[in-house]
């Protein structure tokens with residue numbers, strides 16, 4: 001079992017045994033070059049894992065019957081396609097559960113590695129990376145100039161909000177261990193969706209996101225959120241004491257209105273809206289409005305699939321109006337976002353679908369780690385503050401790579 005130095009939630013021995021089974025499955029999938037997803041849902045302890053014999057490029061309906069894991073980019077291209085990993089092997093991480101097989105048999109080499117990995121835990125894991133290598137990064141001055149350009153466009157009334165992102169690539173430190181990093185994130189961020197996805201030819205992504213995109217629970221209740229507005233947590237500040245500036249209130253209200261516009265588009269009125277309230281996400285506070293609708297009662301049995309199509313990319317990662325914001329992102333960002341600010345998560349596993357926006361994440365190269373983070377800009381944005389905000393967001397995961405930064 002990998003050593004972790006952050007143990008906020010003590011694991012019982014049954015938990016650590018099933019975590020170890022999930023990790024063994026993950027290692028065997030990497031060794032046999034198979035697509036694999038490992039995750040821990042917010043507020044739960046179980047580490048779940050899924051392996052596929054091969055990936056599909058079309059997403060099935062989110063309401064079933066197909067079970068699997070969706071992994072989709074910000075914008076699909078030939079080098080970053082939408083992917084769906086069918087659940088050819090799924091382990092729920094529950095203490096009394098055993099791995100369940102799906103439709104397609106995994107190759108025998110997977111089972112050979114699965115038996116073997118027990119003794120060879122320390123063998124170095126080789127994970128897939130994107131064939132084009134790390135994306136471009138931007139220097140502070142240039143980023144701030146870019147923000148200033150966007151602010152001018154918003155002051156001129158061309159658009160209301162745009163989310164601009166940047167990246168930072170560091171060399172990986174000696175002795176970096178992928179599964180230890182995953183385990184550390186699960187302990188550090190009990191309310192985040194913690195994930196590690198490795199897909200041959202596409203790359204390996206690790207993250208702890210606070211943002212739900214689409215949930216369909218076992219009672220067929222649909223949920224989504226409008227998350228935006230950011231401030232750092234300080235020692236004295238509890239969510240109840242947080243004071244928000246007009247800029248953040250407006251920024252979050254734009255996302256909230258965007259979600260409402262998606263419901264309106266479907267002519268659905270009977271949804272429940274709660275908030276906004278302040279929530280904690282690692283070292284940051286955000287404003288969040290929660291939405292829900294009982295799909296069958298409101299006469300929208302496919303609401304999850306329909307809303308997913310309308311929501312992504314939300315104005316929490318794109319902007320408002322959407323088309324103008326996406327165009328500006330294409331013009332001003334120097335990197336391809338790949339799977340950052342896309343969405344991912346289990347589909348119809350444990351009778352639920354849970355898709356999250358891929359934020360607070362890093363992409364792993366063979367000997368590099370690239371963090372991605374963005375911030376919502378409005379006409380009132382101050383470039384230097386937006387740089388700091390993206391730095392803080394990157395720290396959510398990059399703090400595990402501190403040895404890389406020295």
Ligand SMILES: C=C(O[C@@H]1C=C(C(=O)O)C=C[C@H]1O)C(=O)O
Pocket residue numbers: 163165211227228229230286316317359360372373374375376377393
């Ligand atoms: C874009 C990111 O986060 C999003 C943008 C936020 C903001 O602009 O305040 C807050 C939360 C997220 O919806 C990111 O983490 O990279």
